[in-house]
Every structure is written in structure tokens, then in C-alpha cells.
Amino acid sequence: TQLLEQSPQFLSIQEGENLTVYCNSSSVFSSLQWYRQEPGEGPVLLVTVVTGGEVKKLKRLTFQFGDARKDSSLHITAAQPGDTGLYLCAGNLSGNTGKLIFGQGTTLQVKP
Amino acid sequence: KAGVTQTPRYLIKTRGQQVTLSCSPISGHRSVSWYQQTPGQGLQFLFEYFSETQRNKGNFPGRFSGRQFSNSRSEMNVSTLELGDSALYLCASTYGTGGHEQYFGPGTRLTVT
Numbered sequence A: 001t002q003l004l005e006q007s008p009q010f011l012s013i014q015e016g017e018n019l020t021v022y023c024n025s026s027s028v029f030s031s032l033q034w035y036r037q038e039p040g041e042g043p044v045l046l047v048t049v050v051t052g053g054e055v056k057k058l059k060r061l062t063f064q065f066g067d068a069r070k071d072s073s074l075h076i077t078a079a080q081p082g083d084t085g086l087y088l089c090a091g092n093l094s095g096n097t098g099k100l101i102f103g104q105g106t107t108l109q110v111k112p
Numbered sequence B: 001k002a003g004v005t006q007t008p009r010y011l012i013k014t015r016g017q018q019v020t021l022s023c024s025p026i027s028g029h030r031s032v033s034w035y036q037q038t039p040g041q042g043l044q045f046l047f048e049y050f051s052e053t054q055r056n057k058g059n060f061p062g063r064f065s066g067r068q069f070s071n072s073r074s075e076m077n078v079s080t081l082e083l084g085d086s087a088l089y090l091c092a093s094t095y096g097t098g099g100h101e102q103y104f105g106p107g108t109r110l111t112v113t
Helices: none
Strands: A005-007 A011-014 A019-024 A031-036 A044-049 A055-058 A059-067 A071-076 A083-090 A106-111 B006-007 B010-013 B021-026 B029-040 B044-050 B053-055 B064-068 B074-080 B087-094 B108-112
Touching: A011 A019, A019 A083, A019 A106, A031 A071, A044 A059, A055 B010, A071 A083, B006 B087, B010 B021, B021 B087, B021 B108, B029 B074, B044 B064, B044 B074, B053 B064, B074 B087
Parallel strands: A011 A106, B010 B108
Antiparallel strands: A005 A019, A019 A071, A031 A044, A031 A083, A055 A059, A059 A071, A083 A106, B006 B021, B021 B074, B029 B044, B029 B087, B044 B053, B064 B074, B087 B108
16 A cells, blocks of 8 residues: 555656646655655655644645645646656654655656 | 766666665665566665664565665675566665665666576
8 A cells, every 4th residue: 555645656747837746645754855756866855844734845846735734736837848857755753763655656748 | 966876777687696785875874675667566665774773674575685784885695596586676875874865876687597
């Protein structure tokens, strides 16, 4: 059983479209991170959300942490080919551990 | 500030052999976590070290082990390699013990034949 359910698993869209990726769980997380990974490289941290209801923006990317700290979403506005990659959500169940629980990932392809 | 470095980047081993992977964290970071990434299982937590002590361990067999040195550098070892151990092994470093912001290295691609 996957502790963090990420959807959709695959997304292929045209440049300029908007998209949302979801990360859901029945567990409460002390924090949740979003990463982006390119083929053959390690994940790169995009954002960390800690407070329930928190919204963070990173240029065209908007991240939200659910009020109950069980879910999160990533919204990309006007996607560009450079946004192509694997997006991963990862949650930390306890603030005293470095163990991250990862979602399965969303492979995003943005076509020009 | 230099990022997390992992060596080697690529490795090919034969079943039954053992392998040691190395990770140097970001300067000043004292916590190192290791993950295994495969197409079928995604990223799975192996173990975490802080101040040379293992703080957490994932659900992997005892063939997987690790250690951390006084300079925070870490190594992981896999003994008696199996085909299923083929994966991208990633290490991540964090300043403290909270694990909220982990910075990953490029990974070591291990292929077991």
C-alpha cells in the first residue's frame, strides 16, 4: 500500500496549458516537499510546505498543503517545454527523522 | 557551496559480489539519508545517519548496510548482490535532524548482471 498516492502518473500536454498534480494520504505529515527529477540525475528540491493550508509560489508553480496536512497539490500555469520532467512529492511523518515517504511520481511532458 | 557528491556515478557488478557507494554531503550538513530508486518501486528509504549514528532504517534486508564518518561522509554497502539490486542509489543531506529539506546527489547507477 502506497502511503502517498500521487496522480496522475503521466501527463502529456501542449505548451501554454495549465495542469495540477495531486498528492494524497490518510496520514498526517509534519512537512511535505516537492521535487523535480531529470533523467539520470537526483531529485531537485522545489519547495517545502510545513503549515496546514500553506500556499507557496515559485514563478509559474503554485504549491498548496492541505489544511489537515494530509494532502498537497502542485499547479503549473502556462506550462513550457522546460517544465518536462518527473515530479515527486515526499512527506515527512515526523519532524525528528530524515525518512521521506515518496509518491510514485508524475511524469510530465510538455510539447511545444 | 558545493552540492552533494556521489561516487562512483556508474557501476556494473556481478551477482554475488559486494559493492560500496560513497556520499559526501553539503558542507555543514550532518545528516545523510540513502534511497533506492527503481522503475517499479519508485524511491524507497534505506537508512539515515546523523553524527555517525544510524537513526532510521527502511525495510531492506541486512545485506544493505551503511556508515557515517566523523566528517559526515557516508558509505553504503550491499553484499551478495542480486539482480533486483539494480537501481539508482541516491543520497541526500540535511543540515539538522528534521529532514524537512533534503538535498540529493546525482546518484550512483548500479547494474547487477
